[in-house]
Amino acid sequence: MAKMSTAAVSCATALMLVHIIPDLLSVKIRESFLKSKAEELDRERGLIIKQEETGRHVRMLTHEIRSTIDRHTILKTTLVELGRTLELEECALWMPSQRGPHLQLSHTLNNLIPVGSTVPLNLPLVNEVFNSAEAVKVPHSCPLAKIRPLVSRYVSPEVVAVRVPLLHLSNFHINDWPDQSSKSYAVMVLILNGIRKWRDHELELVEVVADQVAVALSHAAILEESMRARDQLVQQNVALDLARREAEMAICARNDFLAVMNHEMRTPMHATIALCSLLLETELTPDQRSMIETILKSGNLLATLIDDVLDLSKLEDGSLELDTGMFNLQVTFREVVNLVKPIAFVKKLSMTLTLSLDLPVYAAGDEKRLLQIILTVVGNAVKFTKEGYVSIDVSVAKPEYIRDWQSSEFHPLSTDGHFYLQVQVKDSGCGIDPHDIPLLFTKFTESQSASNRHKGGAGLGLAICKRFVNLMGGHIWIESDGQGKGSTFTFIVKLATCNYPNEFPGRSVAGVDRANQIRDNLF
Template identity: 60%
Template sequence: MDCNCMDSLWPWLPEDIYTKSQYVSDFFIALAYFSIPCELIYFVKKSAVFPYKWVLVQFGAFIVLCGSTHAINMLTMTSHSRTVAFIMIMSKILTAIVSCATAVTLVTIIPDLLSVKTRELFLKNKADELDREMGLIRTQAEAVQHVRMLTHEIRFTLVRDTILNTTLVELGKALALEECALWMPSRDGLELHLCRTLGSTNPGRVTVPVHHPSIQPVFCTHRARNIPATSPVAAIRPRAGKYLPGEVVAVRVPLLHVENFNISYWPEGGDVPYALLVLMLPSDSARTWHLHELELVEAVAGQVAVALSHAAILEESIRQRDTLIAQNVKLDASKREAEMALRSRNDFLAVMDREMRTPMSTIIAASSHLQDTSLSQEQRAMVDTILNSSNLLATLINDVLDVSRLEDGSLELEKRTFNLPATFREVLNLVKPVASLRKLAISLCLGSELPEFVCGDDKRFVQIALNIVGNAVKFTKEGSVSITVRLEKPESFQASDYVVPSEKHCYIRVQVQDTGIGVNPQDIPKLFNKFIQAPAVSSRKQVGTGLGLAISKRLVSLMDGNIWFESEGLNRGCTVSYVVRLAIPDAVDQVSYALQQVPPSSSPRTSVTGLRVLVMDANGANRMVTRGLLLRLGCDAFAVGSPRECLQLLAQPGRSFRLVLVDVYMAESDGFEVAVKIQDMFKRHERPLVVALTAAHDRQTSERCSSIGMDGVIFKPISLEKMRSALAQLVDKGSFFDDCYPRKLSS
C-alpha cells in the first residue's frame, strides 16, 4: 500500500529523507525497547529480595511488544504485504492487552508502594534520630573516658596541687567548659576563697561568704545544682559581650574531718567542711546541662573528695614523719649525751667506789685494831663511836652505789644454791642483839611446806630481809616483831600478775609484822622512794637514809616479785610483805651444796702464827692498818707500796712468802698485772698464794680475779676477826695445795 501523506504536507522535502528518518528512529526505539528487558531480566536474576518480580516480567513483556511494533513499523515505511500488516496488527493488539494488564496491576500495587515510601521516610527519620543518639552516646563516652582518665590520674598521685590541676583541666576538656573553679573554705569556715581556676593556679585573694544565698542550697545536697550566672562564685569568667552568659553548675566537695590533722587550709572543728566546685558553659553557645553531665560532675566531685582526703593524710603523714625525724635526731643526740653521761657516771661511781671505800676501810680496820688495845673508858667510848659511825657511813656508801647500779641496770643477780631456813635463822640471829637491847620479842615462823634448798642470789636475798626486819626493829619501841615465811601458791597471791606457775620455780612469801609507830595510809606510796621517809618517821628523828625500802623494792622486782606496805595509821604498827621467785635446784646441786657445808674434822683451830705474808698496797694508811692486823694475829708481815718493790722482794733469795695480799686497784698500776707476774715468777708447786685486796664488791672484780688464777679475794673493810677467818681458810687451802704439790716454803 502506497502512502502519499508527505505530498500534501511538505511537498518540498524529498520522499527518501522522510523514510530514512523514520526508519532510523524506529530502529533506535526498537533497540532501546529490546535492551530494557534485558536489563530488567538481569536485575530480577540478581535481586533475591525484590517482592514484585512478576510485575517486572509483565512490564518487560510490555516493553518488548512496544519495541516489536516499532521494529515492524520499519517494514511499513515502504511497500509491504498483508502479512506484515497482519503482524503489525497482532503486535499492536498484544501490546494493548499487555499495557492494559500492566496498568491494572500498577493500580493494585501503588498503595503498597506508597506505604513502602512512608515506611522509608519513617525509617529515615529514625535513622537520623539514631545518628543523633549515637553522637550523644559518643559524646558521653568521650566524657566518661575523660572522667576515667581524671579518676586514674588523681588516684595515681597524692599531691594536692596535681589533683586540683588535673581535675580542672580534664573537666574543661570533657565538658567543653568556658571556666572551672575550685573554692576552698577558710580556717574559720565562714568564707570561701578562690583556690584555683582553669586558667590560673594563683588567682589572687578572692573571697565569698559561705552563707551567700546563691550557694547556700548547694551545701545542702550532694547533687550538682544550677546556680545563677550572676552568683559571685561565677563572676570570675570574662564578660560575655553581646551573648548571654552560659549556664553555671556548682557541686560541693566534702573534705576530711581534720580534728587530728594540722592542715593549714582546712577549718578547725565544727561540721564537715566542704569545698565548692563551679563549672561554667561557654557564653557563645546555646548548650544546656544534660543529666549525664551533671552525674559526671557529681562523680568527679566524689573522686576529688576522696583524693584530697588521701592527699591530706599523706601530707599529715609526711609532716609527722619529718617531725619524727627531727625528734629522732634530737633524741639520738640526747641518747648519745645520756650514754656519755651514764659512762661518766659509771666511771665516777667506779672511782668513788674505790676511793670512798678505801679510807672507810682504813678507818674501820684501824678502829677495830684500836679496840683490842688497852684503852680508858672514855677512849673506848670514842673508838666505839668512830667505829659505829664508820659502819653507818660504809652502809650508806653501799646503799648509794647499789641504787646507782639498780637504776642503770648494771646490777645483776647471781645464782647459788643456799639453805632457805638457815638463811632466815641467820637473819634472826643478826637482829636479835638489837631487839634484845630494845626489849622486843622477835619470832620466826617457817612454813612446813618450805623447800630446804633454793637457788638464787643469797646475798641480795639476805639484804632484802635485813632491810625489812631491821626497819621493823628500828621503828618499834615496845612490843614485838614477827617474821612469817611460807610457800606462796599462785592462786592465793594477791598480786597475781607477777606469778608465772612453773615446776622449776617457787614463790616465797615473807611477812614482817611489828607493833611500831605505824604510817599514815596516804604516806605509804612515798616509802619506796629514795631518800624519803614518812613524816611520822622523820618527825621522830630516827636514824636512816631512806634507801633501804627503795633498794628492797628494786631487788624484789629483779627477783620477779612484788612488795607492799600495810598500816592502819600511826601507833598501830605495820606489815611489810613481799614475794620473790626462786629456782628449785636439782638433786646434784643440792648434794654439792650439802658436801660444801660439811664441817671439817674435829681438829684444833688453824693457827696463822708465824705465817709470812707480803702486803702490796699503794695507800700508806691501808698498808699500816693491814700490816698491824696481821702482826696482831701473829703473822710475819711485810708491806710494800709499789709493784716493783713487791716483785723485787719476792725475787730475793732466802725470802719466801706463803701469802701475798695484792691491792688490785691502785692509782698508778694494775694489781691484776702484778698477780699475773707473781704467778709467772714461780713454778706451780713453789709459788705463794696470791689473794686480792679490794674495796670493789662487784661480781666483775671477783670473776676477773678468778679468771687470772688468784687464790681468793678479801673485801675491804677488814676487821681483826674477818682477817683471822680469811687467813685460816687460806692456810687450809694452802695445806691442801701442799698435799697435792709438795713445796718448801717457810712459815
C-alpha cells in the same frame, strides 16, 4: 434489571462500609499511638545513651581526678578534663582568700581570666551559688565569668557556676590558703563557646564532678596530714632515740664515777673503822669513849651507804650478778637472830624465829644478798619497834598458794630443782599508813608517816632489797593497818634445792662485815 442489580450491589456495599469504616478509623488511631510510643522510646533511648555517656565521662573524670594526691594537681586536672569533655571556652576556680571576705581566682583553663582576680563574697550571685546544690546558670557578664574581649563569632556564651565544698582543708592555700571550716565553698565557673547551649546531662555531669573534686580534695588533705604526722613522729622518734642514748651514756658515766669513788672511799673508811675499834680497846675517858663510839657508828653507817650506792649503780646498769653457791639456810636465819637479838634485848623486845618443818637445811643461791635482805627487813622491824615483839616466820611457799594470794603482782612457776622461800617479819611497831607503803621501796623517798618513827628516815635499804628480791625471781610487799598497829614485811625468793651438798663453804669475810655493818646501824 441492570439498574436494580446495581442498586442492590450499592446497598450491600453501603452496608459493608458501615462496618469497615470504624475498623479503618481504629487502625489509624493505633498507628498514631504506635508512632507516639516509638518516638517516646527513641527519646528514652537517647536519654539512656546520654546517661551512659555521662556516667562514662564521670568515671573517666573521677579516675583522672583521683589519680594524684596533690591538691593543686587535682584541681588543674579537673579543669583540663572538663574543658576537653564539654568543649569549654574557659573553666575557672575561685577559692576563698585569706586576705579578706572575697573569692580569689586560683586556677584557669585557658587564662582568659587573670589569675589573682578577686570577687566579693557578699555578691547576691555568689550567695545564690553557695545556697544551691545544683549548677546555676549565670550571666556571661558577671564578675565570675568576666573574661577577656570575645572574638566576634562568639555571641552571648552560656555560663554555669557550681559550688565545690571544701572539706577538711588544712594548709591548702593559694600560695598560702587558710584553713576553712566544713561550710566553706569554692566556685567553679564553666563557659561554653557561643556555638551551643548547655544540656541537662552536661549540667548533671558538672554537679557530679564538683562533688568528686570535693571528696578528692578531702582525701588528699587527710593523706597529707597523715604524712605530716608520720614525718613528725619519725622526727620525734629520732630525737627520743638520741635522748635515750645520751641518757644511757650519762647513766653509764655516773655509774662508773660512783663505782670508782666507792672503791676509792672504802679504803680510808675501813681504816677509820679499824682505828676506832683499836682505840676502843685502850684506856679512854667516858667522854672519849663516847666520841669514839659515835665515830665508829658513823663510819659503819657511811660504809653501809657506800656499799648500797655501789650495789644500786650495779643494779641500774645491769652489771650486778648473783653469786650462786651452797649454804646452810637454817644457820643463816639463826645467825641473823644472833646478830639482832642483843639490840632487841636492850629495847626489851620479844624476838622469835619459827622455821617450818619442810624447810630445807641446805640451799643454793646468793647467800650474801639473802643475808643482806633479811638483816635489812628484820633490822627495820627492830629499829621502829619501841615495845612489843618481832617475829620471823620462815617457810616454803607453794606456787599455787602464792598465785591465789598475790595473783595481781606475782606469778611464780613451779620448776624441778627449785623452791620458793617465804620470809614473814611481823612487828608491833609504829605501823605505816597504807598510802605510804609504795614510797618505802623508792630510793631516797620518805613517807609521811616516817616523821612519827623513832629516828625515822629513808634511804637505799628497802629499795635495794626490792631489786635483790626481783633479781632472785621473787617478790616483796608490806602490809599494815595504819600507824600504831604494827606492820608485816613479806618477801619470797627462788632458791635451788641442795639435798646432798658435797661442800659447805664458810661464810665469807665480806658477808660477815656486811652483817656487822647492818647490825651496827640498827641504832
